Amino acid sequence: MSGSVDNIKYPLILGHEGAGIVESVGEGVKKVKPGDKVIPLSLPQCGKCLLCLNPKSNICEKSDFGKYSGLMLDNTSRFTCKGKLIYHFVRTSTFTEYTVLDEISVAKIDDNAPLDKVCLISCGFSTGYGSAVKIAKVEPGSTCAVFGLGGVGLSGIIGCKAAGASRIIGVDTNSKKFTAAKNVGATECINPNDYKEPVHEVLTKMTGLGTDYSLEFVGDTNVMLSALLSTNFASGTTVIVGLAHYTAKMNFNPMVLLTGRTLKGGLLGGCKSKDIPKLVSDLMAKKFDLDGLITHKMPLAKINEAYDVLTKGESLRTILMMSSCE
Numbered sequence: 001m002s003g004s005v006d007n008i009k010y011p012l013i014l015g016h017e018g019a020g021i022v023e024s025v026g027e028g029v030k031k032v033k034p035g036d037k038v039i040p041l042s043l044p045q046c047g048k049c050l051l052c053l054n055p056k057s058n059i060c061e062k063s064d065f066g067k068y069s070g071l072m073l074d075n076t077s078r079f080t081c082k083g084k085l086i087y088h089f090v091r092t093s094t095f096t097e098y099t100v101l102d103e104i105s106v107a108k109i110d111d112n113a114p115l116d117k118v119c120l121i122s123c124g125f126s127t128g129y130g131s132a133v134k135i136a137k138v139e140p141g142s143t144c145a146v147f148g149l150g151g152v153g154l155s156g157i158i159g160c161k162a163a164g165a166s167r168i169i170g171v172d173t174n175s176k177k178f179t180a181a182k183n184v185g186a187t188e189c190i191n192p193n194d195y196k197e198p199v200h201e202v203l204t205k206m207t208g209l210g211t212d213y214s215l216e217f218v219g220d221t222n223v224m225l226s227a228l229l230s231t232n233f234a235s236g237t238t239v240i241v242g243l244a245h246y247t248a249k250m251n252f253n254p255m256v257l258l259t260g261r262t263l264k265g266g267l268l269g270g271c272k273s274k275d276i277p278k279l280v281s282d283l284m285a286k287k288f289d290l291d292g293l294i295t296h297k298m299p300l301a302k303i304n305e306a307y308d309v310l311t312k313g314e315s316l317r318t319i320l321m322m323s324s325c326e
């Protein structure tokens, strides 16, 4: 994330993928009450602006994503340390025991939801799953390539499988990710480093004319281009999801699209806030499960260790437990 933006204000409390229980509410708050289980929304929904009213968009004009004011809607911060102001992160800041959210940045979820699992629905799972189901609109019987087999890519595989894809090819430069990918639904996996040819040529050979869908979950523009070139030149759809460095650019000949390919992108898998409680209910109804994404659980105090296992490629998702929840 740090490489993806240049206008973040420090010091700040990071974290946006979480779940919690409402401790108290401010005056006039109607949506939630103390004791409610909730998921914080890094993409809020005011429900009134032109973007919220557009069924094709999941962005809200009141979102702090990309603007990074680091402040709440009333332009204040609710965090201080030794008298010094600390900024919020996309109005969620979940790496804390207690945080303060605007009413539009919170979704009430089922009272029986397991917080140590549904926290993933706050971002990673919804992003991967929604990118397949809502943005790519993967069709039954189709062939999909999923680039990047971290927690978000695996959620993309779960989405492709739920949409009825018959062939799901996982692509990752770390072959240790293949077992987890197959456990959630990849039918085969390849490592680009095992081939002399570029990976899009390998995928085109494997599938005849290229994949019907390619989803990118790495955050690298070269991988985005590989995903685009891997699709059927006449009808393929690519969805880019990874957050590349803020200076990165994609460069390709327009003919790549003129023949009939589609290139799309999205945040949070195109999910609006109303989709989040529905995904929690779907999890509880066992329509999918999240166990295959969780490799570690640690107390918040071990957050640096959690980052170490992530950057070493040893974890998919680490659940950070607050001592107040244990």
Ligand SMILES: NC(=O)c1ccc[n+]([C@@H]2O[C@H](COP(=O)([O-])OP(=O)(O)OC[C@H]3O[C@@H](n4cnc5c(N)ncnc54)[C@H](O)[C@@H]3O)[C@@H](O)[C@H]2O)c1
Pocket: 001, 123, 124, 127, 147, 148, 149, 150, 151, 152, 153, 171, 172, 173, 174, 177, 192, 217, 218, 219, 220, 223, 241, 242, 243, 244, 266, 267, 268, 269, 313, 315, 316
């Ligand atoms: N658009 C959104 O709303 C949204 C939301 C959440 C995350 N993201 C982004 O999605 C991406 C994936 O997130 P994650 O948590 O799964 O990350 P992750 O680091 O856990 O997984 C990334 C995977 O990509 C693999 N990889 C690296 N280079 C590769 C290459 N050249 N070819 C193939 N695979 C390669 C890594 O081995 C790793 O398994 C990140 O860029 C993240 O910032 C976007």
Ligand SMILES: [Zn+2]
Pocket: 045, 046, 047, 048, 049, 050, 051, 052, 059, 060, 061, 062
């Ligand atoms: Zn809005």
